[in-house]
Amino acid sequence: MLTLSQVSKRYPTGDRALSDIDLTLxxxxxxxxxxxxxxxKSTLIRCVNRLVEPTSGSIRxxxxxxxxLSGAALRRARRSMAMxxxxxxxxxxxTVMENVLSGRxxxxxxxxxxxxxYSQEDIAEAFRLLDRVGLPHALDKRADALSGGQRQRVGxxxxxxxxxxxxxxxxxxxxxxxxxxxxxMRLIRELCAERNLAxxxxxxDVALAQQFADRIVGLRAGxxxxxxxxxxxxxxxxxxxxxxxxxxxxxxxxxxxxxPATPAPTAHLNLATGGxx
Amino acid sequence: xxxxxxxxxTPIWRLRTTRAQWLQYLxxxxxxxxxxxxxxxxxxxxxxxxxxxxxxxxxxxISRMLPPQWSYAHRLWKPMWDTLNIATLGxxxxxxxxxxxxxLAARNTSPHPLVRSAALVIIVSSRSINSLIWAMLLVTxxxxxxxxxxxxxxxxxxxxxxxxxxxxxxxxxxTPVEAISATGAGRLQVMSYGVLPQIMPAxxxxxxxxxxxxxxxxxxxxxxxxxxxxxxxxxAINSLAWNQVSxxxxxxxxxxxxxxxxxxxxxxxxI
Numbered sequence: 001m002l003t004l005s006q007v008s009k010r011y012p013t014g015d016r017a018l019s020d021i022d023l024t025l026x027x028x029x030x031x032x033x034x035x036x037x038x039x040x041k042s043t044l045i046r047c048v049n050r051l052v053e054p055t056s057g058s059i060r061x062x063x064x065x066x067x068x069l070s071g072a073a074l075r076r077a078r079r080s081m082a083m084x085x086x087x088x089x090x091x092x093x094x095t096v097m098e099n100v101l102s103g104r105x106x107x108x109x110x111x112x113x114x115x116x117x118y119s120q121e122d123i124a125e126a127f128r129l130l131d132r133v134g135l136p137h138a139l140d141k142r143a144d145a146l147s148g149g150q151r152q153r154v155g156x157x158x159x160x161x162x163x164x165x166x167x168x169x170x171x172x173x174x175x176x177x178x179x180x181x182x183x184x185m186r187l188i189r190e191l192c193a194e195r196n197l198a199x200x201x202x203x204x205d206v207a208l209a210q211q212f213a214d215r216i217v218g219l220r221a222g223x224x225x226x227x228x229x230x231x232x233x234x235x236x237x238x239x240x241x242x243x244x245x246x247x248x249x250x251x252x253x254x255x256x257x258x259x260p261a262t263p264a265p266t267a268h269l270n271l272a273t274g275g276x277x
Numbered sequence: 278x279x280x281x282x283x284x285x286x287t288p289i290w291r292l293r294t295t296r297a298q299w300l301q302y303l304x305x306x307x308x309x310x311x312x313x314x315x316x317x318x319x320x321x322x323x324x325x326x327x328x329x330x331x332x333x334x335x336x337x338x339i340s341r342m343l344p345p346q347w348s349y350a351h352r353l354w355k356p357m358w359d360t361l362n363i364a365t366l367g368x369x370x371x372x373x374x375x376x377x378x379x380x381l382a383a384r385n386t387s388p389h390p391l392v393r394s395a396a397l398v399i400i401v402s403s404r405s406i407n408s409l410i411w412a413m414l415l416v417t418x419x420x421x422x423x424x425x426x427x428x429x430x431x432x433x434x435x436x437x438x439x440x441x442x443x444x445x446x447x448x449x450x451x452t453p454v455e456a457i458s459a460t461g462a463g464r465l466q467v468m469s470y471g472v473l474p475q476i477m478p479a480x481x482x483x484x485x486x487x488x489x490x491x492x493x494x495x496x497x498x499x500x501x502x503x504x505x506x507x508x509x510x511x512x513a514i515n516s517l518a519w520n521q522v523s524x525x526x527x528x529x530x531x532x533x534x535x536x537x538x539x540x541x542x543x544x545x546x547x548i
Contacts, residue, residue, distance in 0.1 A: 049459050078461035089456035093474040102470050106461025113462075114469050155456075162460055 001027045001198055002048065002166055007057030009043050009222075017043040018222045021057070025166075028196045030189060032203050032213035032230075036242050039219040041202040045168040048200070049081045050074060061166065079106035082159035084188070086171035088151040092144035096135065096154050099143050100126045103161035122161070129157040133187060149180035153187070160191060167192065167199035174204060181205065185212045206238070342523035349521045353509060353528055359423050360505035361532070363498065364491040367430025372484050374431065375438035382439060383446035385454075386472060400443075403436030408494045412503035426503035430491050438487055445479035446472060481547040489540040496529045 002025040009018040017040040025031055033041050046052035048059055050066060059066045061077065069077050082103070090099045104122050105113055112118070118126075130136050133153040138146060143154060152172060159167060169188060173181035189212045192199050203209045209216055210230040218226030218233075218241035226237050235247035279291045293301070380386045382396035412429035419425045454471035462470065499507020506525060513521040 051455055051459060075461040075463060078459060081459075083456065083459040085452060085456055087452055089452040091453045091457070091470060091474050093477060094470070098470075102457060102462070103460050105457065105463075105466045105470065110463060110465045110469070113466055158456075158460070168459075 001025055001062055002200075003058075003060045004044075004048075005058050005060075007044075007047060007059060008055050009040070009047060009052065010055045016222055018047070018054070021222075021224060023217065023224065025198050025200065027165075027198055028192070029215060030192050030199045030201065030213050031215045031217060032201045032209035033217050033219060034203060034206055034209050034241060035219035037204075040222040041219055042170055044219070045083070045170055045200050045202060048166075048168055049078055049083060051083075075106055079162055080164050081166045081168055082162040082164035084152070084155050084159050084167065084169040084172050086174050088148070088155045088175075090143040090151055090154055090158075092142070094143060095139070096130070096141055096143060096146070097126060097139045099154050100130060100139075100157045100161055103158040106162065125161055126157070129160055130154075132191075133157050148176050149184065152176065152180075152184050156184075156187060156191070160195070165197065167197050167201075169199055169201040171202050171204065173208060181208060182211075188212075206233070338519065341519040344520065345523040345527065346518075346520040347524065349524050350528070353506065353525065356499070356504075356506045356509050357528060357532065359426075360495045360499075360507075361492070363423055363426040363430055363495040363503075363505050364488060364536075367427045367495070368434055368484065368488040368491050370427065370431035371434025371438055371487065375435045375442060376480075378435060378439045379442035379446060380468065380472075382443040385449075385451070386446055386468060396439075396443075400436045400439040403432055403434075404440065405436075406433070408433035408491075409497060409501060412498045413501045416502045421502035421504070423504035426495060426498045426505055429498060429503055430495055433494070434487050434491065437490075438483055441483045442476065442480060445476045445483075449475040478547060482544050485540040485543045485547075489536050492536040493533055496532070 002023075004021050004023040007018055007021040007023075008016070010016050021044065033044065035041055043052055047054040048061075048066065050069070054067055057067070061081065064077055066074075066077055091102070094102070098116065101116070101118050101122060102113075104118060108118060108122075127136070127139075130139055133156055135150060135153050135157070138150065138154075143151060146154065167188070172184055172188065176184060185208050188199065188201070191197070201209070201213065210233060213230060216226065216228060216230050216233055217224055218237065220241050225240050226233070228237075238247050239245065279294050279297075281289050281291075283289060378396050378399055381388070381392050382400060384393065387393040387396070408429050411432050412425055415425035415429050419428070449472060453475070454467060457467045457471035495505050495507075496510075497507050499505045499509065500511050502508070506529065510522065510525050513519075513525060
């Protein structure tokens with residue numbers, strides 16, 4: 001559904017953020033993109049919706065070549081790719097409802113949006129989504145009155161009201177506590193399943209990635225160094241992605257617990273928490 | 278290096294080296310000399326005979342101003358009302374013109390560098406000319422009256438509001454703008470959803486602040502014939518009616534005080 005071929009990005013400063021990325025994302029797949037800071041994860045997803053212009057290569061969403069679009073055609077293409085941000089990127093001084101409805105901006109004209117006259121279907125959908133993400137009570141609050149987890153839920157509702165086919169998620173949990181992080185990831189996961197959405201999720205937390213993604217791609221210095229199932233990720237591949245580090249805490253913990261190899265997600269959960277402490 | 282080592286080997290740290298310390302003393306000495314020199318030049322150019330009786334002249338002026346001729350006040354309400362109108366309408370007109378200029382001048386919302394330069398030229402030329410001079414020019418062009426005053430105030434306000442507003446636009450958080458663009462919104466939609474809410478507090482504060490300044494500026498525009506209380510002030514001074522001048526002073530003082538209070542309240546309510 002989404003195909004990147006030979007995508008490269010060189011910033012004007014000369015930094016090469018991406019070099020010759022080839023990647024195919026089938027419909028409905030949730031892919032986690034992991035890698036050290038500065039590996040090019042954010043650049044990669046921003047190249048897809050053209051917040052960053054790729055230097056060369058081609059990016060296709062179904063039959064549309066995204067790299068050559070401009071003006072109205074680019075805006076039309078952006079409607080079908082919704083983005084969720086690390087710092088939520090809500091407009092603080094607007095209400096929750098306005099923030100959610102701003103996801104429809106690609107579909108309504110300027111004056112209708114300026115005077116906030118959205119169609120009844122849009123408003124009904126906004127109510128439904130706020131209900132779904134668990135914030136039906138907050139719709140008239142200002143966005144800066146919400147907590148981090150609540151803001152990210154608004155960000156998710158804003159993304160989904162676009163009725164996208166693809167979700168681009170940039171570090172959704174980096175500013176959240178561990179419990180909220182899990183809730184947010186579970187919510188994204190469930191919504192992708194409900195609506196058969198493909199998603200690229202940039203994420204630092206390897207354990208969360210393993211728990212919630214169908215597929216993991218490891219990026220290092222602008223190149224793909226790992227592409228496989230969450231279960232295939234081991235200390236050796238982590239070293240390839242992140243460099244040398246003591247990844248082995250997991251093995252010791254498993255030995256002391258004396259448990260047989262439990263399903264991959266929980267076992268790997270220990271890995272990151274052990275590594276972090 | 279301010280770090281040195283004693284013979285025992287313990288490192289010593291000082292803020293400046295000896296050399297830098299002496300250079301600083303020399304700098305202070307040069308500054309003091311310059312100050313005394315300027316003092317001397319000014320003193321040589323002053324006619325001290327006039328200054329010697331300044332106290333007597335001043336007390337004489339005050340004695341002519343007192344007591345104020347309060348009965349004159351009823352003829353001042355209309356010009357004062359004109360002054361308030363000049364300030365308020367001029368500010369509104371200035372805001373209307375400054376708002377688009379600010380968006381064209383801000384680096385992150387300007388459509389093209391050339392447009393940006395043009396907008397900056399507008400801002401600078403408006404700022405570089407005092408409203409009294411704008412009023413003089415406009416009285417020549419439009420003839421004396423309130424209209425010249427309103428336009429003078431508006432033209433001067435463009436630069437002030439435009440500059441502060443475009444700085445506010447350049448300081449917004451970029452991520453909400455990015456998020457709104459990512460939804461497929463058009464250029465104007467990105468501005469109205471991503472930029473406008475972020476600059477609203479600054480915009481309101483700047484506008485009220487400029488209105489407050491304009492009240493003060495419009496009180497003197499009459500000196501060059503651009504309407505308002507300044508006309509009366511000019512007439513009173515020319516006819517040496519100092520007890521009327523003092524009434525005007527009191528009225529201006531009270532008005533400025535009131536505008537100051539209103540703008541403080543409004544800014545407090547908005548932000």
